[in-house]
Amino acid sequence: MIQKARPTNRAQKLITRQVNMAVLAPPTTVEYLNWSDQPIGFDRADHPPQVPRPGHSALVIPAQIAGYDIPRVFVDGGSSINLIFANTLMKMHISLSNLAPTETRFHGITPEKPNYPLGKIALDVQFGSAENFRKEKIEFEVMDWPSQYHAILGRPAYARFMAVPHYAYLLWRMPGPKGPITIRGSFTLSDKCDKDFNKISESFGMQAKFEAAKFTTNHDA
Numbered sequence: 001m002i003q004k005a006r007p008t009n010r011a012q013k014l015i016t017r018q019v020n021m022a023v024l025a026p027p028t029t030v031e032y033l034n035w036s037d038q039p040i041g042f043d044r045a046d047h048p049p050q051v052p053r054p055g056h057s058a059l060v061i062p063a064q065i066a067g068y069d070i071p072r073v074f075v076d077g078g079s080s081i082n083l084i085f086a087n088t089l090m091k092m093h094i095s096l097s098n099l100a101p102t103e104t105r106f107h108g109i110t111p112e113k114p115n116y117p118l119g120k121i122a123l124d125v126q127f128g129s130a131e132n133f134r135k136e137k138i139e140f141e142v143m144d145w146p147s148q149y150h151a152i153l154g155r156p157a158y159a160r161f162m163a164v165p166h167y168a169y170l171l172w173r174m175p176g177p178k179g180p181i182t183i184r185g186s187f188t189l190s191d192k193c194d195k196d197f198n199k200i201s202e203s204f205g206m207q208a209k210f211e212a213a214k215f216t217t218n219h220d221a
Contacts, residue, residue, distance in 0.1 A: 034162070036162060038162075038176075040180055046169050046182075048187075054167075055168055057167075057190040059185050060072055060075070060189050061183045063125055063153075066123045066124055067124070070088070070151060071150070072193065074152045075153050075185075076152050077155060080106075081104060081141050082138055083117075083142075085142070085143055085145060085147050085149070085150065085151065099120060102117050102119050104120070104141050118142045120141050124137055125157070127161070127183050128181040132178040133181065148197045148200060170184065170186065170190070171183070172185070
């Protein structure tokens, strides 16, 4: 007959001590993030008049960045960084000499090689109205790259604003001082950005062919 072995006195004392320590230990204190006390949700009142091809349109919203109205900000929950483009900063009269060094490298724009930002910069990003608004300091990596967008907000911005997207309704909602703040995207603007992206892609294709031709053409012939 197989019987369960009895613990030795020493082992029993150790177990008792561990149980007592667990009972006497203070409960873990949760450090709640700012704005985590305000629930964010969506319902039918948010439903737009029409939702063409739900989920196919990019969430592109307006924002105030460093005091400027920036109409094309792409909200990208798949990005681990925030991006702003050199051309956008120049239009905002922000010198590229103000950039701080960065060690960030990432893939995505050109899959065959890593992308190297010019530097990074922290800018105030604001959403909402004068009656109910949020402003947060957001760090951007700066790319010297043509884009259909002016800036891209990734997961770090989601977390800072505690924002929640709705990709079917094209909404971005976040807690605010006087209740939730809702920022609306536009299906028309999203389609316009897609068309601009196709034009940019075509120009990149022509540039790639030109670069390839430089190496394959026999200039000595």
